[in-house]
Amino acid sequence: MTEFKAQPPAGLEPSAASRAGASVYELIRDDIVSGRLKANERLVVAELAQRHRTSTNPVREALQLLRGEGFVVFSPNRGARVRPIDQDFVRDIYEIGVLIEPALARWFVGMATLEDIAELEAIQDEIERNNFADPIRHSELDTRFHTIMYERHYNRHAAELWWKHREVLRAVSRRFSFTLARRAQVMREHRELIQCIKDGDAERAAALVAQHVEGSGRHILEQMRAAEAARAG
Amino acid sequence: MTEFKAQPPAGLEPSAASRAGASVYELIRDDIVSGRLKANERLVVAELAQRHRTSTNPVREALQLLRGEGFVVFSPNRGARVRPIDQDFVRDIYEIGVLIEPALARWFVGMATLEDIAELEAIQDEIERNNFADPIRHSELDTRFHTIMYERHYNRHAAELWWKHREVLRAVSRRFSFTLARRAQVMREHRELIQCIKDGDAERAAALVAQHVEGSGRHILEQMRAAEAARAG
DNA sequence: AGACTACAAATAATGTATAATCAGGCGTAG
DNA sequence: CTACGCCTGATTATACATTATTTGTAGTCT
Numbered sequence: 320m321t322e323f324k325a326q327p328p329a330g331l332e333p334s335a336a337s338r339a340g341a342s343v344y345e346l347i348r349d350d351i352v353s354g355r356l357k358a359n360e361r362l363v364v365a366e367l368a369q370r371h372r373t374s375t376n377p378v379r380e381a382l383q384l385l386r387g388e389g390f391v392v393f394s395p396n397r398g399a400r401v402r403p404i405d406q407d408f409v410r411d412i413y414e415i416g417v418l419i420e421p422a423l424a425r426w427f428v429g430m431a432t433l434e435d436i437a438e439l440e441a442i443q444d445e446i447e448r449n450n451f452a453d454p455i456r457h458s459e460l461d462t463r464f465h466t467i468m469y470e471r472h473y474n475r476h477a478a479e480l481w482w483k484h485r486e487v488l489r490a491v492s493r494r495f496s497f498t499l500a501r502r503a504q505v506m507r508e509h510r511e512l513i514q515c516i517k518d519g520d521a522e523r524a525a526a527l528v529a530q531h532v533e534g535s536g537r538h539i540l541e542q543m544r545a546a547e548a549a550r551a552g
Numbered sequence: 553m554t555e556f557k558a559q560p561p562a563g564l565e566p567s568a569a570s571r572a573g574a575s576v577y578e579l580i581r582d583d584i585v586s587g588r589l590k591a592n593e594r595l596v597v598a599e600l601a602q603r604h605r606t607s608t609n610p611v612r613e614a615l616q617l618l619r620g621e622g623f624v625v626f627s628p629n630r631g632a633r634v635r636p637i638d639q640d641f642v643r644d645i646y647e648i649g650v651l652i653e654p655a656l657a658r659w660f661v662g663m664a665t666l667e668d669i670a671e672l673e674a675i676q677d678e679i680e681r682n683n684f685a686d687p688i689r690h691s692e693l694d695t696r697f698h699t700i701m702y703e704r705h706y707n708r709h710a711a712e713l714w715w716k717h718r719e720v721l722r723a724v725s726r727r728f729s730f731t732l733a734r735r736a737q738v739m740r741e742h743r744e745l746i747q748c749i750k751d752g753d754a755e756r757a758a759a760l761v762a763q764h765v766e767g768s769g770r771h772i773l774e775q776m777r778a779a780e781a782a783r784a785g
Numbered sequence: 786a787g788a789c790t791a792c793a794a795a796t797a798a799t800g801t802a803t804a805a806t807c808a809g810g811c812g813t814a815g
Numbered sequence: 816c817t818a819c820g821c822c823t824g825a826t827t828a829t830a831c832a833t834t835a836t837t838t839g840t841a842g843t844c845t
Contacts, residue, residue: 374829394833396799415709472649476644476645479622480713573799596823596825598825607802628808630808630809
């Protein structure tokens, strides 16, 4: 069986410049995406340096990198703040996914080999065997399922964009669990998608992926709204 | 008449942290996008610091920012290199544009006011008056034309993405000039687009934008191929 | 009193300088 | 051809200067 650990598509993980830099970058990024750092929270360089046992230089660089990726916002002479991973943000990126993923999927239908299809089915089997019992595992399997379809796409830019968005959504949805309705929907859509690929029906596959991503986005948004309502009420 | 200087959509220009930082960032970025820095060229921090009369810190931060935006690639312990703005790169981003811009345009059709349409027409008049005589001016007007349609879109992420891609394409195409065929096509498509918006025909507007972006991308790619062939032959 | 302004101190970003380490590349000796 | 050692430059670490923003205080005006 193949590796079922969620991995970036092609051969390129941003992988920060080096040891300290990479670790600071990843730690801060995780803190943002997972919600440990609150929206709009100030990111004071000296504090972060102390917390992560490094000097200020790597922290400053990590923040700039995060700025370039959109996770951190700078105001001149007032430093960095956490970009809020709020409902708007999630909606924005899943809507972009709805536009991009169908195109990636359409291409895949024309390129899929028997091995690809076998692997998709193996993963789907595994997803069903797991049946959401282990949410982390489900997330990894599901990500892998889509990665197989997108990772060989010639448009590296689009694939990279997809992967970045995927990571954010994955981190956000870790906070929630799947509703029964959504579980059934995921299973059904994956199976249907595999069938489309087998049939070589690119258009239907694209439409299905659009629907799948749309559904996934809606699901997360509803969970976020519910959580917020619970917090407020 | 309104401002015809190309400007970012909403109120947010990345605008690096401060004077020196911003200028280093912009200068390096321009050098990359305009082709003054060649593909895969090494970006030695000390050199850049000297050339731009600053210390190494701002340079390193600018490079990290550029990395986050995808213009620079890092290898651990071997520093930064220019990400090649080659045909693949251009194709990648214009293809993404073909997917995203129609969605932005579709939304605009449902939101356009009489003032918006008047402004689009004014700009198109201006474009026709200029008639590609001043290419820079044409580029600014054309960018403004599209900015009007996209800048108020609720999906800030998508609008920002569009703007970043637009800047790259603008810089690349500065090296070339418009073929007669392309000139006519631009005029026709803009006028048709305005008509669609007046009619409230969102679907046709979206299709037209897709075609328009597709055509623009193809045009640039062909120019790039021609230039490369000329260089090689 | 309440509110507003001017100025001073505190906080932190930004830029500069310099050193210490470390990894990779290159040339030379064996 | 391989091993050793040197050189370049990346990366990290400090320390400090400069600048901008924020905050607080005191004095003044209404």
